[in-house]
């Protein structure tokens with residue numbers, strides 16, 4: 001059974017249709033890169049699947065169920081720019097928010113939850129910043145905290161919206177190592193990604209998106225010059241070096 005099944009999904013902002021008949025399925029234990037030009041609808045796709053933006057039409061199922069039935073099993077790391085960083089909270093609290101499925105709403109976190117959150121921060125090299133206000137962390141550090149939150153949540157299916165945008169090489173390696181570890185544990189990971197040069201290294205599956213699914217499948221089959229050209233409309237000069 002696929003962990004994620006999307007059928008005929010469409011969405012718009014006002015009258016501007018940004019997703020049109022999107023269809024794909026994702027198998028468990030895969031790591032999929034969602035790739036396409038600016039404005040292709042990648043972030044919107046995540047938001048619509050997770051009920052954060054309304055859909056015009058279509059169906060989305062996770063583990064064969066609707067989102068609300070299984071949301072504790074799903075982790076989401078939003079695009080950094082979309083988060084209100086002035087929100088007065090420290091790094092540890094951000095990670096604890098990922099544990100609410102386990103703690104229960106309106107209950108105080110117990111010592112075991114705090115320990116789990118601290119362990120996740122430690123795994124992301126952020127233990128020393130646990131009590132630092134989130135607004136006072138650098139962009140890459142904020143991203144590490146969000147990854148720690150996803151780790152602590154112990155979800156089965158993860159969505160990350162451009163987790164590598166604007167981070168340095170060390171943070172990029174730390175994040176990719178974390179995602180690889182999740183995959184090795186049998187989790188399923190979908191990542192909105194921008195850098196075509198690293199696509200083959202990072203992802204075993206690719207979803208090429210530009211309002212519609214332009215191609216989807218194993219990276220070695222999908223990452224061809226023809227498909228990239230079709231998705232980006234011929235704006236990529238460096239692809240000249242890639243045969244395929």
Ligand SMILES: Nc1ncnc2c1ncn2[C@@H]1O[C@H](COP(=O)(O)OP(=O)(O)OP(=O)(O)O)[C@@H](O)[C@H]1O
Pocket residue numbers: 013018036037038039040041042043044045
């Ligand atoms: N809140 C919004 N209101 C109106 N239009 C929006 C809104 N958010 C996105 N759009 C439009 O919807 C389209 C898809 O945007 P989306 O952010 O999903 O694309 P994306 O593929 O994630 O782009 P990028 O790679 O630039 O992050 C774009 O044309 C964008 O201008």
